[in-house]
Amino acid sequence: MSETVLITGASSGIGKAFAFKYAKMGKNLILTARSKDKLDKMKEEIKKKFSVDIKVFIKDLSKEYSAKELYEEIKNNNLQVDILINNAGFGTSGKFHEKEFSSQHGQIILNCLSLADLTYFIVKEMAERKSGTIINVASTVAFQAVPYMAVYGATKAFVLSFSEALHQEYKEYGIKVTAICPGATETGFFDTAGPVGLGKYRTADMVTETAIKAAGKNKQFAVDGIKNYMVTLLSRFLTRKKTTEISGKILKKSLNAL
Numbered sequence: 040m041s042e043t044v045l046i047t048g049a050s051s052g053i054g055k056a057f058a059f060k061y062a063k064m065g066k067n068l069i070l071t072a073r074s075k076d077k078l079d080k081m082k083e084e085i086k087k088k089f090s091v092d093i094k095v096f097i098k099d100l101s102k103e104y105s106a107k108e109l110y111e112e113i114k115n116n117n118l119q120v121d122i123l124i125n126n127a128g129f130g131t132s133g134k135f136h137e138k139e140f141s142s143q144h145g146q147i148i149l150n151c152l153s154l155a156d157l158t159y160f161i162v163k164e165m166a167e168r169k170s171g172t173i174i175n176v177a178s179t180v181a182f183q184a185v186p187y188m189a190v191y192g193a194t195k196a197f198v199l200s201f202s203e204a205l206h207q208e209y210k211e212y213g214i215k216v217t218a219i220c221p222g223a224t225e226t227g228f229f230d231t232a233g234p235v236g237l238g239k240y241r242t243a244d245m246v247t248e249t250a251i252k253a254a255g256k257n258k259q260f261a262v263d264g265i266k267n268y269m270v271t272l273l274s275r276f277l278t279r280k281k282t283t284e285i286s287g288k289i290l291k292k293s294l295n296a297l
């Protein structure tokens with residue numbers, strides 16, 4: 040029987056690219072996001088190309104307990120998740136106190152809490168079956184503090200740390216847990232985050248290729264793109280204070296250029 044992949048934030052960007060890649064591999068899909076129209080359209084597009092089952096669940100994962108609700112809806116439909124892609128997320132930029140409370144609060148719930156909650160329920164089942172794969176979408180910002188994107192940077196540090204810990208914990212169950220760390224990638228992300236990306240953007244296709252390969256090899260984490268990887272090495276060679284200063288200066292410069 041074909042495996043089933045649950046993808047959060049499947050309606051655009053990296054999540055959408057994961058959906059097409061896994062469909063091409065013959066995997067059934069459970070797609071979730073808030074945009075029903077986009078997911079329904081995608082479902083039709085994928086079905087025309089690939090012979091796979093697709094279920095769509097509409098959920099706002101920035102609400103507390105929404106991931107638990109999503110899991111319950113998936114179970115009520117008698118579905119089993121073999122591969123979990125925790126991808127939904129967004130970032131904001133600017134001074135911490137100047138952003139809307141709801142967006143700072145919702146960002147932490149979506150990027151951290153919902154990711155951990157969904158993983159909790161699904162890894163429990165995977166542990167019983169002694170198999171499964173989890174890919175968590177972190178970021179290159181996970182490697183250092185990011186002034187002017189303080190919340191986003193901290194949420195991605197959580198995703199990386201959480202994933203690396205689970206990678207070790209669940210090795211003995213035969214469960215693969217990998218954090219993928221993309222750098223600036225051409226998606227809708229910057230519509231909300233603002234012009235904070237540096238250098239030449241990678242594509243969602245490249246990121247998902249890197250992620251699926253890394254998960255196949257059960258890597259603890261993978262940085263997408265060699266240049267991005269080199270940048271993450273800075274935090275190993277410089278002091279934490281220095282890397283924070285550098286990332287703050289870069290962010291401030293790109294935001295002042297507005």
Ligand SMILES: NC(=O)c1ccc[n+]([C@@H]2O[C@H](COP(=O)([O-])OP(=O)(O)OC[C@H]3O[C@@H](n4cnc5c(N)ncnc54)[C@H](OP(=O)(O)O)[C@@H]3O)[C@@H](O)[C@H]2O)c1
Binds near residue numbers: 072098228
């Ligand atoms: N693009 C980059 O440069 C970059 C770099 C590093 C990491 N990342 C990470 O990559 C992941 C995917 O982002 P992307 O770049 O593909 O951006 P994107 O094109 O904006 O996609 C974000 C996805 O998350 C979903 N989403 C947003 N808010 C949600 C909510 N409240 N509840 C449920 N789903 C929600 C969106 O769907 P709906 O709007 O339909 O809900 C969409 O499908 C994120 O975790 C992001 O932090 C991106």
